[in-house]
Amino acid sequence: MENGLADALDTAWRLLVRAAADRRSPMHTPVVATIADGAPDARVMVLRAADRAAASLRFHTDARSPKCAGLDGAPVTVLAYHPGEAIQLRIGGTARIDRDSAAADAIWAQATPFARRCYLVGAAPGTPLAAAGSGLPGWVAGRKPAEAELVPARPNFALVHIDIARIDWLHLAQGGHARAVFCAADGWAGEWCVP
Ligand SMILES: Cc1cc2nc3c(=O)[nH]c(=O)nc-3n(C[C@H](O)[C@H](O)[C@H](O)COP(=O)(O)O)c2cc1C
Numbered sequence: 001m002e003n004g005l006a007d008a009l010d011t012a013w014r015l016l017v018r019a020a021a022d023r024r025s026p027m028h029t030p031v032v033a034t035i036a037d038g039a040p041d042a043r044v045m046v047l048r049a050a051d052r053a054a055a056s057l058r059f060h061t062d063a064r065s066p067k068c069a070g071l072d073g074a075p076v077t078v079l080a081y082h083p084g085e086a087i088q089l090r091i092g093g094t095a096r097i098d099r100d101s102a103a104a105d106a107i108w109a110q111a112t113p114f115a116r117r118c119y120l121v122g123a124a125p126g127t128p129l130a131a132a133g134s135g136l137p138g139w140v141a142g143r144k145p146a147e148a149e150l151v152p153a154r155p156n157f158a159l160v161h162i163d164i165a166r167i168d169w170l171h172l173a174q175g176g177h178a179r180a181v182f183c184a185a186d187g188w189a190g191e192w193c194v195p
Pocket residue numbers: 029041042043044045046047059060061062065066067068125126
């Protein structure tokens with residue numbers, strides 16, 4: 001059994017912060033679930049940052065992707081499981097799309113040319129293709145783009161911030177599972193509940 005609610009919340013944030021920094025963490029690629037046209041949708045995304053003080057997570061995406069449409073201000077759930085720690089986190093919050101800020105510019109500038117190359121695809125993710133392919137223009141396939149070549153890709157890049165309202169923490173253990181729910185509304189004090 002966990003020592004206390006504060007420890008459980010500390011563990012959740014420790015795992016999230018590490019997951020953002022460490023691509024080998026199983027929580028590096030959580031599932032991000034949204035509602036689109038009244039139906040649930042979900043996809044794996046790379047967790048780029050976890051900020052406890054701001055109670056937020058950050059992801060990167062193509063601003064033209066279907067998931068971005070109507071997502072600004074919409075409810076989101078981020079689902080992650082760490083098998084080694086036997087901890088599941090279900091994180092509820094509100095999405096904020098940031099395409100144009102100085103922060104987005106700075107993060108774009110720091111990304112590798114190969115990471116930024118993805119945003120050179122000519123059409124929105126999900127656009128039908130005649131045959132299997134990346135959608136990248138032929139001139140950049142298989143090579144590193146130069147800085148000048150990446151300029152047209154910048155408008156396609158967006159940050160997705162999740163402002164967290166709720167963290168549902170579940171720890172599986174042979175001696176007995178444990179579960180706690182933490183809400184921003186009550187100052188993250190938390191409450192144990194039946195797993
Ligand atoms: C391991 C992995 C990591 C991924 N990371 C991202 C990501 O960081 N951002 C993103 O937009 N899509 C990412 N994807 C692709 C999404 O899962 C999804 O297929 C794509 O974004 C289209 O989603 P949408 O149709 O809901 O917009 C990743 C997929 C996998 C398998």
